[in-house]
Amino acid sequence: MAAARVGLTSHALHASSSFTLVRRLPLLNPRYPPRILPTYPRSSPYVSAAPARPRPRRLRAMSQPAGNPYAAELAAAKKAVALAARLCQSVQQDILQSGVQSKPDKSPVTVADYGSQILVSLVLKMEAPPSDSFSLVAEEDSEELRKDGAEEILESITELVNETIVDDGSYSIFFSKEGILTAIDDGKSEGGPSGQHWVLDPIDGTKGFLRGDQYAIALALIDEGKVVLGVLACPNLPLGSIGNLNGSSSGDQVGALFSATIGCGAEVESLQGSPPQKISVCSIDNPVNASFFESYEAAHSMQDLTSSIAEKLGVQAPPVRIDSQAKYGALARGDGAIYLRFPHKGYREKIWDHAAGSIVVTEAGGVVTDASGNDLDFSKGRFLDLDTGIIATNKQLMPSLLKAVQEAIKEKNQAASPL
Ligand SMILES: Nc1ncnc2c1ncn2[C@@H]1O[C@H](COP(=O)(O)O)[C@@H](OP(=O)(O)O)[C@H]1O
Ligand SMILES: [Mg+2]
Numbered sequence: 001m002a003a004a005r006v007g008l009t010s011h012a013l014h015a016s017s018s019f020t021l022v023r024r025l026p027l028l029n030p031r032y033p034p035r036i037l038p039t040y041p042r043s044s045p046y047v048s049a050a051p052a053r054p055r056p057r058r059l060r061a062m063s064q065p066a067g068n069p070y071a072a073e074l075a076a077a078k079k080a081v082a083l084a085a086r087l088c089q090s091v092q093q094d095i096l097q098s099g100v101q102s103k104p105d106k107s108p109v110t111v112a113d114y115g116s117q118i119l120v121s122l123v124l125k126m127e128a129p130p131s132d133s134f135s136l137v138a139e140e141d142s143e144e145l146r147k148d149g150a151e152e153i154l155e156s157i158t159e160l161v162n163e164t165i166v167d168d169g170s171y172s173i174f175f176s177k178e179g180i181l182t183a184i185d186d187g188k189s190e191g192g193p194s195g196q197h198w199v200l201d202p203i204d205g206t207k208g209f210l211r212g213d214q215y216a217i218a219l220a221l222i223d224e225g226k227v228v229l230g231v232l233a234c235p236n237l238p239l240g241s242i243g244n245l246n247g248s249s250s251g252d253q254v255g256a257l258f259s260a261t262i263g264c265g266a267e268v269e270s271l272q273g274s275p276p277q278k279i280s281v282c283s284i285d286n287p288v289n290a291s292f293f294e295s296y297e298a299a300h301s302m303q304d305l306t307s308s309i310a311e312k313l314g315v316q317a318p319p320v321r322i323d324s325q326a327k328y329g330a331l332a333r334g335d336g337a338i339y340l341r342f343p344h345k346g347y348r349e350k351i352w353d354h355a356a357g358s359i360v361v362t363e364a365g366g367v368v369t370d371a372s373g374n375d376l377d378f379s380k381g382r383f384l385d386l387d388t389g390i391i392a393t394n395k396q397l398m399p400s401l402l403k404a405v406q407e408a409i410k411e412k413n414q415a416a417s418p419l
């Protein structure tokens, strides 16, 4: 299909073997050639020579609660997801169907997923306290981008990332295409029970992102096997409550940044910058007054099981179905009372889909467990080994929720294999 170039942003329609690139991204703005950043080795594939230029607006200084042992990591994490969110918003705003690949597991990945991962890795390397080894467990890798036919999408990612860095002005790094591939593969760590590991879902809810709905940039820090810090950038989540309004509310500022550090509580602030507000889960103690969140995608959670659980609990309100870990953020600030997630048989949950969201909820006073009431264990590498599914709610409702979950699972299993 021929490319149609329109001004600075060209809309190219190309088909190739492993993906369809429908839209190229804004070309790098020639007005702001980046300048060398002293801390990156000259030999790094990231850096190329360029004249210095005036320092434009930096991303806002991230706030950090006093007495927080992970204050520096929290500030770095907030800056990282805020920069990544800018990249994602610039793509989603005029997304037709961005350069979309489908991975071997058939799930979608876009130029924004890759770009977000690269920027988070860059900011963490530049801002987080130096540690003897940088370990990032992230969802995406460069395999599909190294295949024949991926040149165009790689070019788009490179332009998108360099454009975002130049616009932000915090760093003068100019990624080469090889540097882009290397940076994506920074996320190959297997994590594990010892040491510190960053855990990143560069876009959680890619399907929601492609639909123009909810998505989140989810970043957590695991220290000696425990999640100690989590941030969730939710660019499309209203700053006000989404309550039972089926996932949206009118008139509110949009763009929420949730954050939590172990023992320091959970907060929310606007993605554009505002004083952080402490948040807490709702105090509903009668399930009749409760509402519950679940995946928008029926493929991601057994809706027959979740509705049976809700019925046993006596929940009257219909489920609020939204994409991504934005559900954890909404629960943590009390927009709803319960989150239910029961993947279909055979699916293994990844740690990046839950690490950040779970600490935001627990530090907001909530409880997050598997169907047997066990805490989630993030120390076992890239996957969560858990019983059946994930439930999250406040302390008051957890006992009756667990009971309803176990009864509903028992009934479902009996119906599936009658004696
Ligand atoms: N069959 C499945 N069951 C459960 N989760 C799935 C799934 N297929 C994909 N997912 C995960 O569900 C995540 C989105 O969560 P939600 O359903 O709450 O929106 C996806 O994250 P990505 O969008 O980062 O790939 C993906 O990892
Ligand atoms: Mg994915």
Ligand SMILES: [Mg+2]
Binding pocket: 201, 203, 204, 205, 352, 353
């Ligand atoms: Mg995800």
Ligand SMILES: [Mg+2]
Binding pocket: 113, 139, 201, 202, 203, 204, 205, 206
């Ligand atoms: Mg993802």
